[in-house]
Amino acid sequence: MFSDSKNNIKLSELLADVKSSFSLEDVKDLIEGQISAPRPLDRSTWMNLVVEEPSESLKKSLTIFEEQCRVETEKNSRGSLNLKERLTALRKQLSDQNLDGFLVPLADEHQSEFPPLKAQRLAWLTGFTGSSGLAIVLRDRAAIFVDGRYTLQVRRQVDQKLLEIRHIVNDPPATWLKRNATKKSKIGYDPWLHTVDGLNKITAQCGPAGVKFTAVEMNPIDRVWKNQPCAPLAPVFIHPVSLAGRSARDKIKSVAETLSENGATAGILTAPDSIAWLLNIRGGDLPFTPVALGFAILFSSSNVQLFMDSQKILKKTKVFLEDNAYLRQPEEFQAALQELGKTKSVVQFSFSNGPCWIMEQLQKSGVKILNVEDPCILPKACKNSVELQGMRNAHIRDGVALCKFFSWLSKNSLSGDINEASAAEVLFKFRSAGAFFRGLSFETISGFGENGAVVHYRVTPETNKKLEPGSLYLVDSGAQYSDGTTDVTRTLAIGKPSLEMEDRFTRVLKGHIAIATASFPSGTTGGQLDALARRPLWDVGLDFDHGTGHGVGSYLGVHEGPQRISKQMSNVPLRPGMVVSNEPGYYKEGAFGIRIENLEIVRFSVLQEKVFDNHQMLCFEALTLAPIDTNLINTKIMTQHEIDWLNHYHERVRKTITPLLDNGTAAWLESVTRAL
């Protein structure tokens, strides 16, 4: 079965020695689950799932075994069907199931921002690897829908003889479907991969045209995708209360109370970051976000049922979880939903985030369903003082790495030896040397010149630019630390910038400062503040085409709700303890990009005066500690108030970070943070 049978024999013996119940097949299954997850920093932690404290010899043997499995998996994933054959195989499945078409979203069961390999069905079917998209396959034609970010990439990756390429906003799926599906077409969808609201929207749009949607029992792609990765099985570990600031028991109790207030006896949790926050656990199933995939039912009685593969839960974590939750296997979830019907439950469930499959089950079970947002989202967003202190500490370490990187860059950027990819690697190296570093919080955006103007740019071998004098380098990056999550953007002049670059940079900075110094009454939403960041650009007829800020988790997702600072209005006020990015930008297509991003804590203002209606005033506290390139600033268009802010900010960066730097970097930091 395996090539290195010598190690296999040894491994069997070693497992027998420690009286492990694991067969080689069991170990192999576990390794498959590791292969389906991103590769972690600590490559041996998964071995603790086999034996709690494996000996060095067992580790060595497991390492060899893992490597064999990885090679074999890699080999298997190759010999599979080409894109045309995949489409044909899918159409055969549709025909067998009497379907006229099928929706292929890029989504998993949890609407994860970065879905696991197993859920990369869109990429498998079409070759398109962007982070967002949808395909519709009909019997005789098919189309892929992507947004403006991916119009170039999709043309490179997708065979237009097989799939039409459509702009998801200008020619949306429903319109295409109405145009191309015949009346009474039966279009299949995987009820696990669509939210209730999402499906309702497409149904409402296509319903009048006679198109019918029908849930499939099993995703037809899974039937034809040979060697589809299995569900990820990264080890689930405890997020200690010393970092979480609040016990799981306490969180469960208070969230359970909100259920009671809604008149619900149970709530379904489908978001892995909500579950991670609620139960004080973390995992490694997904890239960039340290969560373990699973579902939970929270009862108003403060009981929790956690549906998560027990294979991936470390023993210590199991013991810890037992205090707070009843651990059940994923296969039991369906039965558990049916059980809710027997107790005449009133179940709250989010139509905007929860999958149709759960909705169907709840409807079958006969419970009363309340459409309520995930009750963990708001308390998760409002960090407690321990989490905020962790965020501050993480940002100091992140600031040290950033200073080392920018100092290194200042010495080498004109050498002609640095490109976007190598710069990102150096930044990673500095970051990973810091304490509590757990990985990146998203793929670094490292863009020079015109690449900096691509808002969601990711360097590839084809696009990788060398840094050269006369343009700007934009680097947007972040890390996961055990005590906090970071996300920071800086834009640097390489050589001498043009007057236009200086003007635009200064206007972006003015917008950044307008947010950073805003004081506003509680009840204010991010949407109300958004224009403050844009006004200096609006004054000269410019703008930027993305939000000004997004929420950030505490050693969780780098993007989290419910707050944001954006043109898109929402009714969610900014609340003390929330962390939000402040990242205005400016992008000149084909030329350069500018973005200045700090994370900010929302906190009570120390203003003596109170607002009219006993509203407390709120303000921001900058978390991010990294210098802003003064070579790009035109102080003539700044107010003294704005210059003062920059000088104070730079003084704070210098005083906080210098004690943690080598002399060379400290001298550099001193020089770039001098008061203007």
Next chain:
Amino acid sequence: MFSDSKNNIKLSELLADVKSSFSLEDVKDLIEGQISAPRPLDRSTWMNLVVEEPSESLKKSLTIFEEQCRVETEKNSRGSLNLKERLTALRKQLSDQNLDGFLVPLADEHQSEFPPLKAQRLAWLTGFTGSSGLAIVLRDRAAIFVDGRYTLQVRRQVDQKLLEIRHIVNDPPATWLKRNATKKSKIGYDPWLHTVDGLNKITAQCGPAGVKFTAVEMNPIDRVWKNQPCAPLAPVFIHPVSLAGRSARDKIKSVAETLSENGATAGILTAPDSIAWLLNIRGGDLPFTPVALGFAILFSSSNVQLFMDSQKILKKTKVFLEDNAYLRQPEEFQAALQELGKTKSVVQFSFSNGPCWIMEQLQKSGVKILNVEDPCILPKACKNSVELQGMRNAHIRDGVALCKFFSWLSKNSLSGDINEASAAEVLFKFRSAGAFFRGLSFETISGFGENGAVVHYRVTPETNKKLEPGSLYLVDSGAQYSDGTTDVTRTLAIGKPSLEMEDRFTRVLKGHIAIATASFPSGTTGGQLDALARRPLWDVGLDFDHGTGHGVGSYLGVHEGPQRISKQMSNVPLRPGMVVSNEPGYYKEGAFGIRIENLEIVRFSVLQEKVFDNHQMLCFEALTLAPIDTNLINTKIMTQHEIDWLNHYHERVRKTITPLLDNGTAAWLESVTRAL
């Protein structure tokens, strides 16, 4: 029958002389309709409804006859039931109709901002005369719900032995009803007075508690309200295309096209200002807003059916209307809605503004109903160049009146002889002397000292304050001119202001200037700009508790949608041609109030540079021309940019208005508009 029978005989003879078909009874009915409408500036126009060009002797006789009718009506309206008896009579009606309760909103069939006398059922029943409120009458208890503006007034006016007083936000009607109605209570409502959305909201809230709502055939208050005013019958006149800028035919055609685009074959218009705009007619049925009450059905074929009492339509107007609309009587409206069912119509109708009664009729008729906003609202809001020129001209005349008033005030404010009411009268006098003046656009807010801090203050004999040194005088007023509608607020120092007053005034001014000078990409909503007006106050922990701006009509409503500048977010972008108020304020309870309000036109910016995505940049043009009190300005907290704006604005006011002033007022204007 009438006391002055001599005049009656003469009137009969005069009518016979001109071969009028009007009997004295007919004339009396017409006069009742005048009494039910606000008294117009021109007291004889209604006589043209009797005879197209009445002789002087006929006019004289009609005047005497009208006065007799007015005296009689006044006498009749007195001897009616007291409040306790009214409530008892209503409850008897409810019992007869097998109802457990009844909703009494302050509303008419058109959701008018200022409902006619006939619709003042809440005041008749409870004594409360505020501009907003709702009563619920159950068999054994009753409550009246008002908002924060009216908590004092309602206590003065309502007998708490008869009605509980509740805060409409803190203890809303649905909550009270759930608490006080027994299960399976049958609560009646008048389907003419509730919008579909409004009723759905209360039904959704109370439905789970078992409360049932049932539409009544006839409002039970109307059954017991003896001498209830009849429907107003103010003359309907033509709004000439020289002022409207666009023919009715052209408007009808383009709005009919939007119906087709929605897939509708007909649309129901329930808003009198929409009908007035569409058909280029004006009326006088309501206070402050020059509209004629009626309904219309617009067909995608560009046909219009207008349901309006033909008694009130001047002959010339009838001839004019014949070109554009088929005039039908209000009694025919029900049949017309049923006719729609026979032609398999698809009917668009606004659930947010349209009454339940129409919804019921449409449902009965079997048409397909589309919930679409009133299609006239957006084109009405985007004024054409003729309307904008009219608005500019009207604001010049308004500016002349304001300058005369402020000049007069500056000479007399310390005399001790001026009070809030007398000041408002003087302002009215100056305004009414201007060309094309048609009346006020709302009741003047004339508030001194602490009264200025009451945002919706209306002076009464009890509250009327004398102007004295040491505080501020706030005057918010506006007029209707045939060519435009105005709305302006100024705040003046009476004597020497305190440093606090200066600081607050300057911050309000900074907020005003921030809006006035904003440049923003098309697609931007007022909600996005709102914070710009508040930021100078937020900086010191203050705010104001009302919107920053509302839309204004063109010789129509002083408040119109869909645009606004407000914390309440909406998805409606500001568009060129819209007129919106810019009115930040600050209110110190019990001390003083500040508001600075100009109307602004939204227009394309002359900026050379274009925004990122080919969005045009927009900006504002101030319509209002009246000096801002520089005695209240602390230039130390202003930027040079802000001071420049004020100086330029004052220069523009001076140059535009001075040629139209007497020497004394011109000298005063010169002195108050000197550059800072």
